[in-house]
Amino acid sequence: MDLHSVRQALHKIPELGFKEVKTQQLLLEQIDAMKTERVQVTKWKTGLFVKVTGTDPQKTVAYRADIDGLPIDEQTDLAFKSTHPGAMHACGHDFHMTIALGVLEKVIKAPLRDHVVFIFQPAEEGPGGAEPILATQEFQALKVDEIFSLHIAPELPVGTVSTKPGLLFANTSELFIDFKGKGGHAAYPHLTHDMAVAASTFLVNVQQIVSRRTNPIEGAVLTVGKMSAGTVQNIIAETARLEGTIRTTDPKAIQTIKTEIEAFARAFEISHHCEITIDYGSNYYGVYNDERFVNLFKNTVESSGYTYREAQEAMTGEDFGYFLKALPGFMFWLGVDSTFGLHHAKLNPNESALAIGVDIVYRTLQDLMTN
Numbered sequence: 001m002d003l004h005s006v007r008q009a010l011h012k013i014p015e016l017g018f019k020e021v022k023t024q025q026l027l028l029e030q031i032d033a034m035k036t037e038r039v040q041v042t043k044w045k046t047g048l049f050v051k052v053t054g055t056d057p058q059k060t061v062a063y064r065a066d067i068d069g070l071p072i073d074e075q076t077d078l079a080f081k082s083t084h085p086g087a088m089h090a091c092g093h094d095f096h097m098t099i100a101l102g103v104l105e106k107v108i109k110a111p112l113r114d115h116v117v118f119i120f121q122p123a124e125e126g127p128g129g130a131e132p133i134l135a136t137q138e139f140q141a142l143k144v145d146e147i148f149s150l151h152i153a154p155e156l157p158v159g160t161v162s163t164k165p166g167l168l169f170a171n172t173s174e175l176f177i178d179f180k181g182k183g184g185h186a187a188y189p190h191l192t193h194d195m196a197v198a199a200s201t202f203l204v205n206v207q208q209i210v211s212r213r214t215n216p217i218e219g220a221v222l223t224v225g226k227m228s229a230g231t232v233q234n235i236i237a238e239t240a241r242l243e244g245t246i247r248t249t250d251p252k253a254i255q256t257i258k259t260e261i262e263a264f265a266r267a268f269e270i271s272h273h274c275e276i277t278i279d280y281g282s283n284y285y286g287v288y289n290d291e292r293f294v295n296l297f298k299n300t301v302e303s304s305g306y307t308y309r310e311a312q313e314a315m316t317g318e319d320f321g322y323f324l325k326a327l328p329g330f331m332f333w334l335g336v337d338s339t340f341g342l343h344h345a346k347l348n349p350n351e352s353a354l355a356i357g358v359d360i361v362y363r364t365l366q367d368l369m370t371n
């Protein structure tokens, strides 16, 4: 398989969570082209579970790749840039899928001792595919014993990987706050309760929950990535909306922050004459790596001539955390050396990392089966 052309074909057709119809089709075409009688494919919504039977199976090891894109207009001038306006593989899931396909091809050509299950998972960016997959009969029937996954790291050089035991990615919750109050003519503010002013005041003040209500020794982030209000330039806004995310290193701190936001909102409703509705969207459990797997992985990486770097905890979220809550395993960062970072409209990972990703994942599978 030509990893570059597969990655570029996937890059052209990014689709949002649970809408990955063309992506699933392209994955199926690639898998069909390499399929043998050892391979069993199960469709789940827009995702896939692909099992390759082992030669002398004693356990089942799963490898997971997420498959959805982000709602971003791509701003690269790549020949293979997104053909879907308003959608982009800006979090590297095109890389994740391509590496999984490359490893699948290797496992089919050179079968390993144990069963290997490839999970092509929809909706990592939201609303989350991992938790519902774990509840399906199809996944449970695969009897997975161990699991691992990777995420591209734009800030790391190609040939370097990074992870750590324990917490790698934060606990997360989305946050949607709607404001409703009395709008009116731009010239008569005293007759209205301006929701643009209310939402912006709320946004500035709610940051104090992180600085004053959470333990400074623990990590916490409250980010509002989107703010909208009103209808036109000369009407005082009747509605406003803040869209954001809460991130914490301690899973319990997410609830503390939510409780504080709600208390602040109740007082704010009175002082700003408005109604506030809060919705938390999807929530992800932190990614906690099993120390035994990380130690084994470090040996695999170093004995293969690649560079291993101890990672720091990151406030990124990943619903892979749900897999690791249910099963032993780990996640690691794969260096792809891009000037622009994750979720940037100009993200441009270096494709020479694809073959390295395939090699490291395949070697890790081998080592997991012999250690």
Ligand SMILES: CC(=O)N[C@@H](CCC[C@H](N)C(=O)O)C(=O)O
Pocket: 091, 124, 125, 126, 151, 172, 173, 174, 244, 245, 246, 282, 284, 315, 316, 317, 318, 342
């Ligand atoms: C690796 C990565 O960037 N993941 C996303 C996950 C988003 C989860 C959810 N939509 C949220 O915003 O809380 C991230 O933004 O960290």
